[in-house]
Amino acid sequence: MKYEDVIRQGLVTARQDNEPIDDATAQAIASWLGEGVGRGFRLFLATGVASPQLYKELARLYDLRRPETESWLDALVIYCVRRPTRTRARNWRDGWEGRPGV
Numbered sequence: 001m002k003y004e005d006v007i008r009q010g011l012v013t014a015r016q017d018n019e020p021i022d023d024a025t026a027q028a029i030a031s032w033l034g035e036g037v038g039r040g041f042r043l044f045l046a047t048g049v050a051s052p053q054l055y056k057e058l059a060r061l062y063d064l065r066r067p068e069t070e071s072w073l074d075a076l077v078i079y080c081v082r083r084p085t086r087t088r089a090r091n092w093r094d095g096w097e098g099r100p101g102v
Contacts, residue, residue, distance in 0.1 A: 006028040007029055007032065009025075010025025011075055021078070030045050037060075054080065055080070058080070
């Protein structure tokens with residue numbers, strides 16, 4: 001399944017369940033948006049930890065956003081804000097490769 005398919009399906013499921021996106025969808029969005037962004041995204045991609053640096057990078061991405069990815073960015077921010085801790089996400093997959101997208 002392609003990144004875009006994982007993201008679209010994850011957004012649909014989150015909307016249907018009236019919940020934030022799941023770990024896999026957050027990881028796919030971060031990978032798609034985060035290519036070449038910075039260490040906040042690299043840490044997030046590796047562990048699922050939403051650091052202060054990640055929030056700075058997300059803010060920068062809002063300045064560069066495109067209509068087709070704005071809902072993805074919104075979903076990732078909500079996911080990060082709603083995570084209960086700064087520990088590694090339980091269902092995080094190792095080896096998720098980056099993809100350019102912004």
